[in-house]
Amino acid sequence: MRILIIGGVAGGMSAATRLRRLNEDAEIIILEKGPYVSFANCGLPYYVAGEIEERSKLLVQTPESLQARFNLDVRPESEAIAINAQTKEVTVKNNKEEYTLVYDKLILSPGAKPLIPPIEGIKEAENIFTLRSVPDVDAISTYIDNHKPEKAVVIGAGFIGLEMAESLVQRGLNVTIVEKAPHVLPPLDEEMAAYIAKELHDKGVEIYTELAASAFEESGKVVVLENGEKLESDLTLLSVGVKPNTDVALTADIETGFRGGIVVDDHYETSQKDIYAVGDAIVVKQQINNQDTMIALASPANRQGRQVADIISGLDRFNKGSIGTAIVRVFDQVAASTGLNEMQLKSSGEQYDVIHVQGKSHAGYYPNAGTVLLKLLFNPASGKIYGAQAVGTDGIDKRIDILATAIKAGLTIQDLPELEFTYAPPFGSAKDPVNMAGYAALNIIEGVSESIQWHELEEKQSDGHILLDVRNESELIANGQLPNALNIPLDSLRERISEIPKDQPVIVSCHSGLRSYIAERLLKQNGYKVKNLDGAFALYSTIRPERIIK
Amino acid sequence: MRILIIGGVAGGMSAATRLRRLNEDAEIIILEKGPYVSFANCGLPYYVAGEIEERSKLLVQTPESLQARFNLDVRPESEAIAINAQTKEVTVKNNKEEYTLVYDKLILSPGAKPLIPPIEGIKEAENIFTLRSVPDVDAISTYIDNHKPEKAVVIGAGFIGLEMAESLVQRGLNVTIVEKAPHVLPPLDEEMAAYIAKELHDKGVEIYTELAASAFEESGKVVVLENGEKLESDLTLLSVGVKPNTDVALTADIETGFRGGIVVDDHYETSQKDIYAVGDAIVVKQQINNQDTMIALASPANRQGRQVADIISGLDRFNKGSIGTAIVRVFDQVAASTGLNEMQLKSSGEQYDVIHVQGKSHAGYYPNAGTVLLKLLFNPASGKIYGAQAVGTDGIDKRIDILATAIKAGLTIQDLPELEFTYAPPFGSAKDPVNMAGYAALNIIEGVSESIQWHELEEKQSDGHILLDVRNESELIANGQLPNALNIPLDSLRERISEIPKDQPVIVSCHSGLRSYIAERLLKQNGYKVKNLDGAFALYSTIRPERIIK
Numbered sequence A, B: 001m002r003i004l005i006i007g008g009v010a011g012g013m014s015a016a017t018r019l020r021r022l023n024e025d026a027e028i029i030i031l032e033k034g035p036y037v038s039f040a041n042c043g044l045p046y047y048v049a050g051e052i053e054e055r056s057k058l059l060v061q062t063p064e065s066l067q068a069r070f071n072l073d074v075r076p077e078s079e080a081i082a083i084n085a086q087t088k089e090v091t092v093k094n095n096k097e098e099y100t101l102v103y104d105k106l107i108l109s110p111g112a113k114p115l116i117p118p119i120e121g122i123k124e125a126e127n128i129f130t131l132r133s134v135p136d137v138d139a140i141s142t143y144i145d146n147h148k149p150e151k152a153v154v155i156g157a158g159f160i161g162l163e164m165a166e167s168l169v170q171r172g173l174n175v176t177i178v179e180k181a182p183h184v185l186p187p188l189d190e191e192m193a194a195y196i197a198k199e200l201h202d203k204g205v206e207i208y209t210e211l212a213a214s215a216f217e218e219s220g221k222v223v224v225l226e227n228g229e230k231l232e233s234d235l236t237l238l239s240v241g242v243k244p245n246t247d248v249a250l251t252a253d254i255e256t257g258f259r260g261g262i263v264v265d266d267h268y269e270t271s272q273k274d275i276y277a278v279g280d281a282i283v284v285k286q287q288i289n290n291q292d293t294m295i296a297l298a299s300p301a302n303r304q305g306r307q308v309a310d311i312i313s314g315l316d317r318f319n320k321g322s323i324g325t326a327i328v329r330v331f332d333q334v335a336a337s338t339g340l341n342e343m344q345l346k347s348s349g350e351q352y353d354v355i356h357v358q359g360k361s362h363a364g365y366y367p368n369a370g371t372v373l374l375k376l377l378f379n380p381a382s383g384k385i386y387g388a389q390a391v392g393t394d395g396i397d398k399r400i401d402i403l404a405t406a407i408k409a410g411l412t413i414q415d416l417p418e419l420e421f422t423y424a425p426p427f428g429s430a431k432d433p434v435n436m437a438g439y440a441a442l443n444i445i446e447g448v449s450e451s452i453q454w455h456e457l458e459e460k461q462s463d464g465h466i467l468l469d470v471r472n473e474s475e476l477i478a479n480g481q482l483p484n485a486l487n488i489p490l491d492s493l494r495e496r497i498s499e500i501p502k503d504q505p506v507i508v509s510c511h512s513g514l515r516s517y518i519a520e521r522l523l524k525q526n527g528y529k530v531k532n533l534d535g536a537f538a539l540y541s542t543i544r545p546e547r548i549i550k
Helices: A010-022 A041-049 A063-070 A134-147 A159-170 A188-204 A249-250 A298-312 A341-348 A394-408 A432-444 A454-462 A473-479 A490-499 A514-524 A537-543 B008-022 B040-051 B063-070 B134-145 B159-170 B192-202 B298-312 B342-348 B396-408 B432-445 B456-460 B473-479 B492-500 B514-524 B537-542
Strands: A002-006 A027-033 A074-075 A080-084 A089-092 A097-102 A105-108 A112-114 A151-155 A174-179 A206-209 A213-217 A222-223 A230-232 A235-238 A241-243 A275-277 A285-286 A291-293 A326-332 A333-339 A354-361 A370-380 A385-392 A466-469 A486-489 A506-509 A530-533 B002-006 B028-029 B073-075 B079-084 B089-093 B098-102 B105-108 B113-114 B150-157 B174-180 B207-209 B213-217 B221-223 B231-234 B235-238 B242-246 B275-277 B284-286 B291-292 B327-329 B332-338 B353-362 B371-378 B385-391 B467-468 B484-487 B506-509 B530-533
Touching: A002 A010, A002 A097, A010 A063, A010 A298, A010 B073, A010 B514, A041 A134, A041 A159, A063 A074, A063 B492, A080 A249, A105 A298, A134 A235, A151 A159, A151 A230, A159 A174, A159 A235, A159 A326, A188 A206, A188 A326, A188 A333, A188 A370, A188 A537, A206 B207, A230 A354, A235 A490, A275 A298, A275 B467, A298 B432, A333 A394, A341 A385, A354 A432, A354 A537, A370 A394, A370 A432, A370 A537, A385 A394, A394 A432, A394 B396, A432 B298, A454 A506, A454 A530, A454 A537, A490 A514, A490 B063, A506 A514, A506 A537, A514 A530, A514 B008, A530 A537, B002 B008, B002 B098, B008 B028, B008 B063, B008 B298, B040 B134, B040 B159, B063 B073, B079 B231, B079 B327, B105 B298, B134 B235, B150 B159, B150 B231, B159 B174, B159 B192, B159 B235, B159 B327, B192 B207, B192 B371, B192 B385, B192 B537, B275 B298, B327 B396, B332 B396, B353 B432, B353 B537, B371 B396, B371 B432, B371 B537, B385 B396, B396 B432, B456 B506, B456 B530, B456 B537, B492 B514, B506 B514, B506 B537, B514 B530, B530 B537
Parallel strands: A002 A027, A002 A105, A027 A074, A105 A275, A151 A174, A151 A235, A174 A206, A466 A486, A466 A506, A506 A530, B002 B028, B002 B105, B028 B073, B105 B275, B150 B174, B150 B235, B174 B207, B467 B484, B467 B506, B506 B530
Antiparallel strands: A080 A089, A089 A097, A112 A241, A213 A222, A222 A230, A285 A291, A326 A333, A333 A385, A354 A370, A370 A385, B079 B089, B089 B098, B113 B242, B213 B221, B221 B231, B284 B291, B327 B332, B332 B385, B353 B371, B371 B385
């Protein structure tokens, strides 16, 4: 049996090595368009930054090592340019020749390629780069070494854009980010992304949002924005998204679907018999709402590659879909998410509720505990968890990994308090932020607490709600005041309760939401109509700094 | 309504504060035998070490702060000495008087107390300490300051014993550990605990196992072991376990059960109406095998405290039981576990299989990735996960927290490869050790791989199995050789396969188990009868260092 694999990175190489372990006698040929296989995609920005020092570390495997260990016939710089599904042949082009290969089974793992919008002047520009491969990173590094650029513009503030913005700052460049969406890090919701925007700002990165580049002038030295503003750029990184690499699939009339991705059945077979596809190029089911989506992440690609190898080898597997879990470090802050965000929930018409909890990465009384801000999106009737997002300096990966596991397992918010985590002071708390998020969501579902979101405060205040801030005076002085707020510290609330007019609805806030919830309960049981400002001052002052009185 | 709570730490105080949030008008009185409430139990060893510098950090709340914020009547140094369940009265003794309090609801959260075995000379000793409370830690600190002890003996190598061993080393003492069980850290299995034993040894701590202290001589200055050996000790820490603090419960004829713990129904009510109990003193269901157990951990105690408050307030909650998740840092190593270990599985008669996988805390190509050794115990038929253990320098808490979530959710080993975790090079890998553990277990269940455990190797070798080590020569020189092993590096295996006699069963090993599995598959498909040495050289050389040839 001859198995051909097009694409030698995550999905393709996982398939190849698993196939070999299950089929010692199969002939396995991997065609890779680029010069390298099995390289560390996700490490590329860190190599630009110099955090990964040796280029060789990016090259996890070589054709020679794969030949020696797995008896794989790996052919780099070999592009599959056509597939004939009837004759089961693939036409291959390398720098010397074109030739055809017949196959018994064909696996497509072509990945995705950077979107390059047809912006005026883009072709004439000499300083615009994308980042997807080792040659890309070589080109950027060489350019930096030779041209000593001082100013960089990063167009697109997704995961790669932000990692590269940081890397370019580490290399000494002045960086400006341009993002078409209303906020950086569009996969996260606005108020969570605001923490990352603040971190970028604090580290000297300028940010333009709700603006795209409309032209490049002077061979790319000037980036013209939609509003006419011009940015100088010695080096421009374009990271406005990716699209599936379906060129060769289309030569075999393979069906494509959502956003041009390759359609596969739950055994990864395409519309053409014996042709399978995995990785960034395929359409997958979002497990949470069962809708079509595309997820360009290494983890699902690796899983799919292994599963398709199992399927071809006769083992019982099927593609259950993905939920999408991702993380990005931006200087000293980390942001991560799993499942659906608010925009996705709105567009798929789901009823959802939101809570934010702020906790510590480990016991507060042990040194160096970081703040963990955790957002949970859930169904207010069933408690089903739709998604989670977190930002902070430490322990963000752990909380989102736990919640990704909970979502995959179909746990509800009612289950989160029951989870038993490792606890010793350097590692966690007796009540982990994940437990706390469960308690907070349960309070909402059971009506023990009611909340409003940050974007509702201004309107509620105009409507005659009293804003009660229960922080201490020292905190008001140190961190600033909420607009038009009555201040009564929580520990004085019982004795000063008569200062709050009983005929007006009250919104309570504190720093992180813990004390305001206690105040909410106290006031509610004294006959007040009260809601809690979810996320409290810490969140509000990050997303609405202009409303804070210092 | 008057609610009395006996015990003002984790469970008791969680109950009190939640009760207040739900019942502004209830009278809530907390009786605490010791001088402090709501203190940071788990932080005590770190205060001895000096890692937590300020004593005040251990005191999370005070009676005054709890009065101001929660209107709680907190009475420290007030011991409940008797309960009359018929008249609903508790007799309280403080340093001035005895008095009685009537209650509508009574919550017992008395905790556990250190076991003090009746060893000869223990009462005469002046240098023997236990660690459970702030006064305990004060006593130890004062003793160290005043007596400048040089040699310490820690009796009992459980979590607290090991944390204190490290803390005493940090304070400059020479530490010897004495443990009655066959290995340190008895909650973990032998080969996992061996990594911690090695770390202790590397840091200069001497260890005696399978030995108890049989006497103390010279006012405790000499610890006599069962075998007659004598250890000098300037300071002895006794940490041989805890027992439930049931003195006051027994005055009300409250039913006790497993290991003397208080028996409660699934609403935490004891055998006496309107008397509830939570925390370390109660018998709980181990959720995995539904057997009675006792779990002295802060996390379940906090949850139970909150739940009993909900139940008393009319909310629908019940005690689902616990699985037990714990972690300990011992110098530069971390060990954690969740669910059942091998001893527990054997004693409850479960069929189980074992795999060990060794992975990295984050992408190997990004700096400072630590090794994560993960052990999974599962049912070979159903794939049900019984327990997990991990050791390493970094990322141990995350993996055990994920697996604790998986166990709570009833996930099987088939589900582990499906889990989607955050991946960027500083945080994880495209295939996390948890995913890899799932793949490895699935290989065992599906017969793709067969393994033997470290304790089976010697016997198999005597039985005529060939031991094939597929590491490279440089590794053999650097790390040592397995006994009587044939060495063929994996990448030469196909060409040198004829060197392996085909009529004998083969056991393969490499460093961590990845290459040996590839070799196993290669040989199997060439007609050999092969098993994999689970955990490979890395594990074997840690638990059986005396068999390694250097």
